[in-house]
Amino acid sequence: MMVVITGPPGAGKSKQSELLKDREHLDWLSVGPLLRSQNDPAINESIRTGRLVEDDVVNKLVADYINRIEPAKVVVIDGFPRHLHQAKWLVEFAASSRHALKAIIHLMVPVAVSKQRLARRQREDDTPEILDARLNEYEQDIAPVVGWFERASIPIHPVDGNRPVEEVFSDMDRILEHVHQSQN
Numbered sequence: 378m379m380v381v382i383t384g385p386p387g388a389g390k391s392k393q394s395e396l397l398k399d400r401e402h403l404d405w406l407s408v409g410p411l412l413r414s415q416n417d418p419a420i421n422e423s424i425r426t427g428r429l430v431e432d433d434v435v436n437k438l439v440a441d442y443i444n445r446i447e448p449a450k451v452v453v454i455d456g457f458p459r460h461l462h463q464a465k466w467l468v469e470f471a472a473s474s475r476h477a478l479k480a481i482i483h484l485m486v487p488v489a490v491s492k493q494r495l496a497r498r499q500r501e502d503d504t505p506e507i508l509d510a511r512l513n514e515y516e517q518d519i520a521p522v523v524g525w526f527e528r529a530s531i532p533i534h535p536v537d538g539n540r541p542v543e544e545v546f547s548d549m550d551r552i553l554e555h556v557h558q559s560q561n
Contacts, residue, residue: 378560379443379476380553381467382455383523384484385515386508387494388538389545390455393484396546397453402557404446408456411438427507429459429514436466440474448475451557460518464525480556481526482549484538488512 382390391407398405412420412430415438423430439457446452458464471478486494495508527533536548 378448378479378556379452379454379467379471380480380482380556381458381478381526382453382482382484382549383519384538385486385488385491385519386511387491387498388484388486389494389542390484392542393546393549394453394455396542397549397553400553402450403453403553404450405453405455406439406442406457408435408439408454411442425501427504427510432462432466435459436463436470439467440470443470443474443476446476449560451479451553451560452476453553458519458522459514461522461525464522468529468531478531479559480532480534480552481523482534482536482552483523484536484545486538490539 382393384390394405394407397403409424412424412435420430420434429435435457439454443452454467458467468478491512492508495503523533534552536545536552538545
């Protein structure tokens, strides 16, 4: 089964992935590192300039990755979908996949906190212009996806990401454990 982790840039998705990645029943798919690992000049240029990689490329990489995971595992997806077309594709893919889309965990963090966290992060593609573009993209494209998932009857689990890492982790761990148990 699949669980999507969404939230604004700087919400703590990557930090939580570090804490959760060793869980035996989970497989964490972080789409940003997956794209960076392709060594594809076109993908690298999109990332470097803050543009989205084309949907067909991302969708294929996501599908290939998920199709390799055993069905007993919960695939936690970070950094995807980035807009409504990808969300619709993911629901269609899940319907024909061995992994049903079971839940959305929405990490919620105020914009000011996101900006503070992003300013401390050290990544080559984190220029102020690109960070502003990513925050705008989140507000325009990603945030509405959560509402669309809700209308598609996929359970949304809001998590306050503006708390200590351990508290956020505890909430996410509880939600993921509940989703995993509901599968068995």
